[in-house]
Amino acid sequence: MSLDSKCAPDHRVEQMPSTITTDDEGLRCPECEYNLTGLVHDVCPECGQPFDREKLLAELAGVPAAIPIWGQRVENGELSSFVRTILEIWSHPARYARRFPKNPDCDDAANFARWCLIVASGILLIPLISLMPDLPRFVGGLLTCAAMMLTVLMCERAITAVVFVPEFKVTTVGRPKSWYPESLALVRMTRAYLPLSASTTCAAWVANLFMEQNGNVESMSVILLIAVGVYWWVSLALIAGSYRKRSYNLVLGFLLIPLCVVVCTFVNAVMFGIVTSIMCF
Numbered sequence: 001m002s003l004d005s006k007c008a009p010d011h012r013v014e015q016m017p018s019t020i021t022t023d024d025e026g027l028r029c030p031e032c033e034y035n036l037t038g039l040v041h042d043v044c045p046e047c048g049q050p051f052d053r054e055k056l057l058a059e060l061a062g063v064p065a066a067i068p069i070w071g072q073r074v075e076n077g078e079l080s081s082f083v084r085t086i087l088e089i090w091s092h093p094a095r096y097a098r099r100f101p102k103n104p105d106c107d108d109a110a111n112f113a114r115w116c117l118i119v120a121s122g123i124l125l126i127p128l129i130s131l132m133p134d135l136p137r138f139v140g141g142l143l144t145c146a147a148m149m150l151t152v153l154m155c156e157r158a159i160t161a162v163v164f165v166p167e168f169k170v171t172t173v174g175r176p177k178s179w180y181p182e183s184l185a186l187v188r189m190t191r192a193y194l195p196l197s198a199s200t201t202c203a204a205w206v207a208n209l210f211m212e213q214n215g216n217v218e219s220m221s222v223i224l225l226i227a228v229g230v231y232w233w234v235s236l237a238l239i240a241g242s243y244r245k246r247s248y249n250l251v252l253g254f255l256l257i258p259l260c261v262v263v264c265t266f267v268n269a270v271m272f273g274i275v276t277s278i279m280c281f
């Protein structure tokens with residue numbers, strides 16, 4: 001067989017038209033937003049990235065897509081999927097955000113976030129129960145935990161609104177649609193950091209209990225909690241920048257996440273301060 005005849009099939013492919021004339025389906029490249037309507041091959045001619053036509057059409061039709069790892073728990077088991085999702089978000093936040101669908105199953109994300117809250121509350125019960133004999137300290141601890149959980153819920157919404165949303169979807173049909181529900185679903189997935197901070201708090205508590213009046217342990221606990229907070233902040237900013245590959249979301253994340261935390265913590269501190277003073281009088 002000659003070299004020419006070997007090359008013949010490839011040559012035919014090259015000569016095939018790369019597009020077929022059709023109405024705009026609204027298909028856009030997830031990488032560069034090039035119009036993919038009518039393309040014969042599933043590779044973007046602009047940036048060279050392969051794309052999954054069925055997945056993009058489902059996205060466009062608004063069919064909810066399964067959440068990475070957590071969405072496959074029927075096949076892989078609930079506990080294993082829960083732990084693997086948490087570990088993936090801890091270790092590769094940007095990669096998880098890139099894999100997160102643009103049309104996620106928002107109810108499933110809320111379900112994962114609820115489990116994270118339950119697990120974190122369960123971990124925090126350990127130091128709380130040990131406070132029970134001292135009723136005022138127990139009530140104080142309970143209120144602090146409730147205030148922290150409420151701050152988390154408020155922060156999620158505030159961060160979604162100011163870091164993820166200042167942009168609208170470009171659609172060819174209908175009015176532009178806000179990214180809020182999809183972004184909130186992704187932000188809720190970062191509740192995976194909640195069991196980590198609860199474990200750190202619990203470990204700090206236990207260490208303080210066994211080494212009472214030890215200043216080193218106390219300062220070490222504070223440093224650890226700050227480190228977890230900074231880790232969550234950097235990860236969430238990376239997630240914001242990676243989800244739709246917008247660098248301004250990354251910048252907004254670094255700038256505005258601490259502001260959201262400060263404002264929500266302040267509002268909750270005032271609110272719970274009022275509740276505590278009402279309870280005391």
Ligand SMILES: [Zn+2]
Pocket residue numbers: 029030031032033034044045046047048049
């Ligand atoms: Zn492209």
